[in-house]
Amino acid sequence: MTVLEIKNITKTFHQNKSEISVLEDISFSVDKDEFVCIVGPSGCGKSTLLRIIAGLEKADSGEILFHGQPQKSPNPKITMIFQLFGLLPWKTALENVEIPLEVLEIKKEAREEIAKSYLRMVGLEGFENIYPHDLSGGMKQRVGIARALALQPEVLLMDEPFSSLDELTAKTLRTLVLEIWHDPSLPTNTFLMVSHNVEEAVYMADRVMVMSPRPGRIVGEVRVDLPRPRMEYLRAPEYFHRVDEVVAILEKGKH
Amino acid sequence: MRRAKQAVAFIAGLLVIVVMYWLVMNFVKNPEISSLPYYTFRTLLRITITLGISIAWGVSFGILASTNKTASIILVPFIDLLQSVPILGYFPVVILFFISLFQGSEIGIEISAILLLFTSMAWAIFFGVVGAIKGIPTNIVESAQSFGLTGFKYMRHVIIPAIVPALISGATLAWCDGWFFMIAAEYVMYQGNIYSVPGLGYYLAKAAYVYNDLKLSGILLVLITAIVLYLNFLIWHRLMEGASTGTYKPAIKMDLSGVGKLGALSPSWLHLGDRVHRPKSLILFSKWLKRYTRLEKVIAIVLSLVAISFIIYFIAGRIPSIEEFQKAFADPEFANLPVYTVLTLGRLGVAYVISLGIALGMGILAAEHKKVAAIFYPIYDIGQAVPILALFPIFFVTFSRAFGGAFGLEITAIVVLVLDMIWYMFLNVVSAVKSIPSEIKEVGHLFGFKGLKRVTHLVIPAILPAIVTGSILSWGTGWNTIIFAEYMPYELEITGGQPLTLPGLGSYLDKTGYLPPPKGNPIRLFFLLSLIAAIVLLMEGLVWRRLLRKFEKYRVEV
Numbered sequence: 001m002t003v004l005e006i007k008n009i010t011k012t013f014h015q016n017k018s019e020i021s022v023l024e025d026i027s028f029s030v031d032k033d034e035f036v037c038i039v040g041p042s043g044c045g046k047s048t049l050l051r052i053i054a055g056l057e058k059a060d061s062g063e064i065l066f067h068g069q070p071q072k073s074p075n076p077k078i079t080m081i082f083q084l085f086g087l088l089p090w091k092t093a094l095e096n097v098e099i100p101l102e103v104l105e106i107k108k109e110a111r112e113e114i115a116k117s118y119l120r121m122v123g124l125e126g127f128e129n130i131y132p133h134d135l136s137g138g139m140k141q142r143v144g145i146a147r148a149l150a151l152q153p154e155v156l157l158m159d160e161p162f163s164s165l166d167e168l169t170a171k172t173l174r175t176l177v178l179e180i181w182h183d184p185s186l187p188t189n190t191f192l193m194v195s196h197n198v199e200e201a202v203y204m205a206d207r208v209m210v211m212s213p214r215p216g217r218i219v220g221e222v223r224v225d226l227p228r229p230r231m232e233y234l235r236a237p238e239y240f241h242r243v244d245e246v247v248a249i250l251e252k253g254k255h
Numbered sequence: 256m257r258r259a260k261q262a263v264a265f266i267a268g269l270l271v272i273v274v275m276y277w278l279v280m281n282f283v284k285n286p287e288i289s290s291l292p293y294y295t296f297r298t299l300l301r302i303t304i305t306l307g308i309s310i311a312w313g314v315s316f317g318i319l320a321s322t323n324k325t326a327s328i329i330l331v332p333f334i335d336l337l338q339s340v341p342i343l344g345y346f347p348v349v350i351l352f353f354i355s356l357f358q359g360s361e362i363g364i365e366i367s368a369i370l371l372l373f374t375s376m377a378w379a380i381f382f383g384v385v386g387a388i389k390g391i392p393t394n395i396v397e398s399a400q401s402f403g404l405t406g407f408k409y410m411r412h413v414i415i416p417a418i419v420p421a422l423i424s425g426a427t428l429a430w431c432d433g434w435f436f437m438i439a440a441e442y443v444m445y446q447g448n449i450y451s452v453p454g455l456g457y458y459l460a461k462a463a464y465v466y467n468d469l470k471l472s473g474i475l476l477v478l479i480t481a482i483v484l485y486l487n488f489l490i491w492h493r494l495m496e497g498a499s500t501g502t503y504k505p506a507i508k509m510d511l512s513g514v515g516k517l518g519a520l521s522p523s524w525l526h527l528g529d530r531v532h533r534p535k536s537l538i539l540f541s542k543w544l545k546r547y548t549r550l551e552k553v554i555a556i557v558l559s560l561v562a563i564s565f566i567i568y569f570i571a572g573r574i575p576s577i578e579e580f581q582k583a584f585a586d587p588e589f590a591n592l593p594v595y596t597v598l599t600l601g602r603l604g605v606a607y608v609i610s611l612g613i614a615l616g617m618g619i620l621a622a623e624h625k626k627v628a629a630i631f632y633p634i635y636d637i638g639q640a641v642p643i644l645a646l647f648p649i650f651f652v653t654f655s656r657a658f659g660g661a662f663g664l665e666i667t668a669i670v671v672l673v674l675d676m677i678w679y680m681f682l683n684v685v686s687a688v689k690s691i692p693s694e695i696k697e698v699g700h701l702f703g704f705k706g707l708k709r710v711t712h713l714v715i716p717a718i719l720p721a722i723v724t725g726s727i728l729s730w731g732t733g734w735n736t737i738i739f740a741e742y743m744p745y746e747l748e749i750t751g752g753q754p755l756t757l758p759g760l761g762s763y764l765d766k767t768g769y770l771p772p773p774k775g776n777p778i779r780l781f782f783l784l785s786l787i788a789a790i791v792l793l794m795e796g797l798v799w800r801r802l803l804r805k806f807e808k809y810r811v812e813v
Binding site (some may be wrong): 051054055056074076079080082083084085086087088089090091099100103104131133134151 | 692694695697698700701702703704708712713716717719807808809
């Protein structure tokens with residue numbers, strides 16, 4: 001079943017009277033329970049694309065369909081985690097998770113309960129009253145994940161969620177994200193991630209969409225049918241085969 | 256094309272000003288009107304000379320203080336302490352000294368005017384230079400060292416390029432400070448005599464107080480504003496645009512504490528948007544506040560005590576005796592000091608709350624809505640070009656005609672204070688809102704924050720550090736203004752030929768400084784000055800530093 005449909009998205013930035021074409025006719029769709037990853041060189045507009053899907057930016061033309069309905073503004077069913085975590089520094093971990101619930105006008109006790117349970121899920125029990133300033137990068141991203149999950153979205157968008165973390169932390173968090181994706185008790189099961197790390201994309205995704213440098217176009221798609229969990233395949237030739245395939249498309253897309 | 260446009264603006268602006276002068280000189284009737292160009296020339300010359308001196312001093316001492324550790328330990332806290340004393344407060348001392356030195360000749364008054372202007376202009380340049388040198392990224396310093404750049408070459412290739420933007424912005428601030436203090440410096444009533452040097456400030460004061468001609472003072476104010484605006488656009492805007500490219504820390508805006516009207520920043524800073532990297536200066540600023548060790552503070556206090564006793568000695572001619580101390584504090588008004596302190600703090604507080612409220616509303620709107628900005632920026636542009644102290648005589652004459660003397664003065668004081676304090680707050684709010692990281696704004700958008708909820712949960716917490724910085728600057732300039740604003744020494748018709756005072760610390764300081772003995776008394780004057788400096792430092796330590804430290808955590812890490 002198709003959850004998200006991206007149809008002919010085009011976007012141009014205007015700067016100092018010159019026009020910079022960022023996205024050119026992007027179309028693809030994401031199915032229920034699917035994990036899709038968008039890979040591309042930096043500056044190819046993949047983050048802009050994700051923001052358009054989230055409703056944070058407007059496309060010049062084309063549309064985003066969520067269960068067939070056009071999406072124009074942010075929707076609690078589609079939520080996002082950020083590269084730099086996007087935590088409000090003046091709120092504690094717990095308050096940060098409560099924010100989206102507060103906007104939905106859920107009562108104080110109820111939202112505290114919900115927020116606490118999600119913080120527990122991402123392994124941050126006991127850190128509820130700590131400010132982001134005093135949390136490590138990995139912990140901040142855990143708060144970011146808890147905050148996104150607290151809304152019980154169907155779709156989770158991730159904008160290079162691990163690229164500002166050290167590799168060891170990133171590894172742990174990738175596992176956490178995959179566990180969340182697998183967890184049948186959670187409604188959040190359709191994942192769309194933006195990354196510039198090909199290995200990460202092949203390791204995590206069912207399908208890797210490859211974008212060209214600016215103006216960003218989809219230049220190819222690699223289906224990753226390796227069985228999960230993939231930890232044991234990380235040294236397998238099948239895995240490297242997929243990685244090479246993605247890299248080859250990336251290279252070709254440059255010309 | 257751009258060049259042609261600039262040339263047109265240059266000539267058109269000049270023409271407008273020439274026409275204005277011609278109109279004023281031909282249609283305004285006043286015995287001194289024909290001297291208007293001469294007054295303009297004298298004021299311009301005075302401010303330019305002082306600017307030159309300030310730059311020379313600020314650059315040399317700034318480089319010294321930031322490259323030499325010993326010099327820094329002695330200089331920086333000392334200068335910081337000096338600038339926490341309201342400039343207008345120690346003006347009587349300066350005047351007394353130079354008038355007696357030159358036996359009342361004009362050169363003595365001229366030198367004290369320049370010295371007053373200098374003390375208002377030099378800090379901005381000094382701290383700008385120090386901040387810029389401290390702000391040179393370590394990797395640049397290290398790479399310069401590894402390539403063997405030392406001494407003069409290091410100065411030429413690293414230090415000088417680093418301080419140019421700060422120098423230009425510091426000089427801009429200093430230039431505007433100069434206009435701010437001009438009116439106070441050119442026309443002074445001291446011990447019953449009026450000491451003045453020819454200039455626009457002198458003429459403006461005379462128009463209001465001597466000729467009692469509100470129309471003329473209004474016209475002069477418009478003229479002054481036009482000249483300031485014209486020169487701002489002509490020189491500073493251009494220099495600033497030129498300086499903000501090609502350096503690794505563009506258009507450094509230093510934020511400095513204590514008293515000192517930093518005058519006007521031009522909105523081109525705001526338009527430059529992302530190029531002006533304000534959070535960095537905020538970080539620098541808060542580091543600055545936390546930096547003093549106990550040793551530095553002790554050295555600063557000892558040094559200033561030495562300086563103060565030196566000056567007292569100079570003025571009294573010898574070390575004062577115990578009887579003289581007793582005499583100094585025998586003044587009957589001295590018992591009112593606590594009440595005066597509360598009243599003055601109250602006035603400042605009221606003006607601060609008003610300007611904070613207006614600046615927050617205006618600033619957030621202007622930063623987030625282009626259409627509102629299109630209305631506010633020109634207002635800001637003109638508003639900040641008006642020398643606030645120059646408004647004082649005009650407001651006073653207007654309000655006291657409407658409400659009577661004392662109440663008129665009270666209203667004038669508050670209005671002038673608000674007009675003086677509001678621009679710092681506005682500028683800080685606008686730039687802080689503009690520099691909220693896009694991720695934070697996106698989070699707000701994603702989770703559906705709107706309207707008031709967005710402002711209270713997202714915008715205000717994000718700009719709290721900037722609000723504190725703006726508050727420090729506002730209070731600093733406010734202290735200066737209130738010394739001017741509580742006291743109306745001239746024997747005007749409206750006040751029934753009597754000097755008029757609002758009970759408060761500012762007016763008491765003025766009386767102690769400017770009136771003949773026994774009311775005037777140098778020892779008490781120093782006491783009152785130290786009291787104000789102590790209040791300023793106390794507020795900085797107890798309120799602002801604490802708040803800054805608390806809000807440090809709130810800074811969004813990018």
